[in-house]
Each structure stands twice: as C-alpha cells, then as structure tokens.
Amino acid sequence: MIRRLFGSVARPQTLAADPAAPAVEARALRKRYGRGTLAVEALRGIDLRIERGELVAIAGPSGCGKTSLLNCLAGLENDYEGEILLSGIALRALSDATRARLRARTTGFIFQSFNLLPTLDALENVELPLLIGGMRGGEARRRARAMLDAVGLGTRLDHRPAALSGGQQQRVAIARALVGRPAIVWADEPTGNLDSEVAAEIIALITRLNAEQGQTFVIVTHAADVAASASRLVRMRDGQIVDDSARAAPLVATPRIRAAD
Numbered sequence: 226m227i228r229r230l231f232g233s234v235a236r237p238q239t240l241a242a243d244p245a246a247p248a249v250e251a252r253a254l255r256k257r258y259g260r261g262t263l264a265v266e267a268l269r270g271i272d273l274r275i276e277r278g279e280l281v282a283i284a285g286p287s288g289c290g291k292t293s294l295l296n297c298l299a300g301l302e303n304d305y306e307g308e309i310l311l312s313g314i315a316l317r318a319l320s321d322a323t324r325a326r327l328r329a330r331t332t333g334f335i336f337q338s339f340n341l342l343p344t345l346d347a348l349e350n351v352e353l354p355l356l357i358g359g360m361r362g363g364e365a366r367r368r369a370r371a372m373l374d375a376v377g378l379g380t381r382l383d384h385r386p387a388a389l390s391g392g393q394q395q396r397v398a399i400a401r402a403l404v405g406r407p408a409i410v411w412a413d414e415p416t417g418n419l420d421s422e423v424a425a426e427i428i429a430l431i432t433r434l435n436a437e438q439g440q441t442f443v444i445v446t447h448a449a450d451v452a453a454s455a456s457r458l459v460r461m462r463d464g465q466i467v468d469d470s471a472r473a474a475p476l477v478a479t480p481r482i483r484a485a486d
C-alpha cells in the first residue's frame with residue numbers, strides 16, 4: 226500500500242519530462258486480464274490526450290474499464306498494449322524503479338476508501354509522503370499544515386482517521402495527494418463512499434484546487450455530480466471511449482442545423 230501510494234523511496238533522478246507535452250497521453254491502449262478463454266479485455270483501443278491543468282471526469286457503468294484505464298495512465302500497470310506517455314515520457318521504456326520514481330514525483334492519488342494510515346493523525350498522514358521523499362521534518366510539517374488549512378481541516382490536525390467523518394477523511398486524503406505539488410492527481414471514485422451533500426463539497430473543493438493550483442485532475446466516477454462539474458467528460462463503455470466532450474467540441478462555434486427541424 227505504501228508503495229502504491231507514494232512510489233519508490235529512492236531519491237529522484239533526472240528524467241527528461243517535456244514541459245510542453247500533454248499531462249498524459251494514451252495511444253491505441255489495450256489491457257487484458259488473464260489468458261485464453263478466460264481472458265477479459267478491459268481496455269479495447271483507447272486514444273486519449275489530457276492537457277496540463279485540465280479537470281477531466283471519466284464516467285461509465287461499473288466494469289467498463291475506468292479503474293483499468295486510470296491504473297494504466299498512472300503508471301501502475303506494465304502489462305498493456307499501446308503507448309502511454311506521462312509528461313511526454315513513454316512509460317514502456319522505463320524500468321519498474323524509474324517508473325515508480327516518476328510516479329512518486331509527478332502524481333498524487335485519491336481513492337474511494339480514503340486509504341489513510343489509521344495510527345497516524347491528519348497532520349502525520351499528510352506529512353508522510355514528503356518525509357518519504359526526503360524533505361526535512363520542519364518543512365514537511367509547515368507544508369502539511371498549510372495544505373490541511375487549504376482543505377478546511379486546520380483545526381483537526383491531531384485527529385486520527387477514526388475521529389473524522391468520511392468527508393473529513395477524504396479531505397485529508399486530498400491534502401496528502403496534493404501536498405507534494407504533483408503535476409497530475411488521479412482520483413478513483415473519490416465520492417463513492419460519501420453521501421451526496423458531502424460528495425458535492427468534495428467536488429467543489431477539487432474544482433477550486435484545480436483552478437487555484439493548476440494541477441491536472443483525472444477523476445473516475447459514476448456519479449453525475451462529479452461529471453457535471455468537470456470541464457471535460459469522457460464516457461466509456463465496454464473498454465472503449467464512446468464520447469469525449471473535448472474531442473466533440475467544435476473548433477469554431479457554428480450554428481446547429483438539425484435535420485429533424
């Protein structure tokens with residue numbers, strides 16, 4: 226779990242990220258689980274390009290491949306066909322260790338089940354990725370406090386997860402995902418365990434952070450409220466993208482002519 230959340234503990238090394246490249250790009254991406262007659266084709270030819278600073282919702286029915294796509298894009302999978310580029314870097318060419326390092330340095334994760342460490346308080350949960358990344362204690366504490374302030378939890382620093390509501394736990398998880406200032410934040414059904422009012426607050430928070438801090442957010446959801454707040458909606462079905470509001474948007478606004486009128 227620690228490794229999945231924070232990646233490798235090794236020190237960063239030079240990886241030639243292209244600052245002009247899209248945040249993430251998938252080309253002809255296919256993902257299969259299992260072999261032979263039991264094989265499941267979870268992703269069946271995905272082409273997707275997400276620019277820096279975008280807030281993208283990926284929606285679709287359960288089992289359509291949303292989590293598989295997120296895990297592939299985030300560099301958590303190495304068994305796939307096609308190409309994935311994170312900040313212009315082709316993931317396939319990287320060793321597991323280098324990919325983990327790139328992930329740790331450039332990405333944050335938010336999960337449906339929060340995944341906070343139960344024995345640590347809110348401040349310690351948020352500090353942890355910074356400390357693992359080698360930051361000094363005082364600086365890590367200062368940044369973690371500021372990030373918890375930004376998500377509205379400045380008065381709950383010493384609360385352990387069990388003493389926080391679901392919405393508050395998700396705020397801690399969001400602070401933890403953002404505290405290292407990643408270029409891109411992945412969220413897999415971040416409001417799935419929350420009631421609709423709290424879910425709306427979390428989405429408003431993510432939308433504000435996206436606007437204020439300019440991070441790229443890719444949010445998997447089957448909730449309409451998330452999809453409606455995102456600036457771009459990608460719809461999936463049976464392992465394919467069936468609709469992409471960015472791709473569908475006309476380059477120049479033209480009057481609509483409907484044949485039925």
Ligand SMILES: Nc1ncnc2c1ncn2[C@@H]1O[C@H](COP(=O)(O)OP(=O)(O)O)[C@@H](O)[C@H]1O
Nearest residue numbers: 258259265267286287288289290291292293294
């Ligand atoms: N580890 C796995 N092993 C086998 N099949 C899997 C695995 N993970 C997902 N699948 C299958 O791949 C398909 C897509 O799953 P998933 O990406 O989890 O969809 P979603 O997140 O949209 O619900 C489903 O048919 C699911 O059963």
Ligand SMILES: [Mg+2]
Nearest residue numbers: 291292293413
């Ligand atoms: Mg899923």
